[in-house]
Amino acid sequence: MPNLFAFIATGWELYKKQPVLNRITLWILFPAMWLSSILNNPVLSPLSSNDTALFPLGLIGAVIIIVLVSVGQVSTLLVAKRLLGHPAGRNRTSIRQVLKQSQGLIIPLLLTGVLRACFTFLWGLLLIIPGIMYYIRTYFYDVFIVSEHQMYRRGLRASTTLAQGKTLTILLYIIGMYCILFVPVHILSYVLNTILAPQAPVTYIAVHAIDSILIAYATMFELLTKTAFMKELNVPLPTINTVSNTQ
Secondary structure (H helix, E strand, C coil): CCCHHHHHHHHHHHHHCCCCCHHHHHHHHHHHHHHHHHHHHHHCCCHHCCCCCHHHHHHHHHHHHHHHHHHHHHHHHHHHHHHHCCCCHHHCCHHHHHHHHHHHHHHHHHHHHHHHHHHHHHHHHCCCCHHHHHHHCCCCCHHHHHHHCCCCHHHHHHHHHHHHHHHHHHHHHHHHHHHHHHHHHHHHHHHHHHHHHHHHHHHHHHHHHHHHHHHHHHHHHHHHHHHHHHHHHHCHHHHHHHHHHHE
């Protein structure tokens, strides 16, 4: 199996061939990450304000974040699916086309994520290890939803089946991808917040913007490399093509 950098290189090649990924990242994922960082900031967040009138704004913001992240996740995986599963997917795609195709997948993705969290929690009540194992084995559920239209428990079972005998490999991949894509961003964010953020509210917002755009791109590349990794684990791509052609 290729190393982690080979998957990142694959993701980079896909990114260069699909300019629409920039639009998805900048117009959808970046606003979600920026709003999330503001809501999590004790200085800027209305959720931490003593003014109860601002609290509903924080809740509305949280809902907007969830929706935007889900739309960005589905849109990115749709592009990745076309690149890896369909030769025709190598053609350039507009963001309008991608968003139109993503409409019927957003709710299933959200609800399956909730279902996955519930199952992980229930397994974790027995022992911590089974909960962690279940979370790892269902890592590819979102790719199965988007690429094969296997919704809800079917998507979770498909990911679990794929992960049989490969749990440790997937765990090492997850850890490696996090260290390569996200740890440098968090370190830079910590440095910027330490040096610049205390100066004024404007610098708070600027620092959060820089941090958010880096996290947005890291998230996009993580989804691309996840799809490349899933293909390497012998995903039956003919099934993906067949399901897609029947939609």
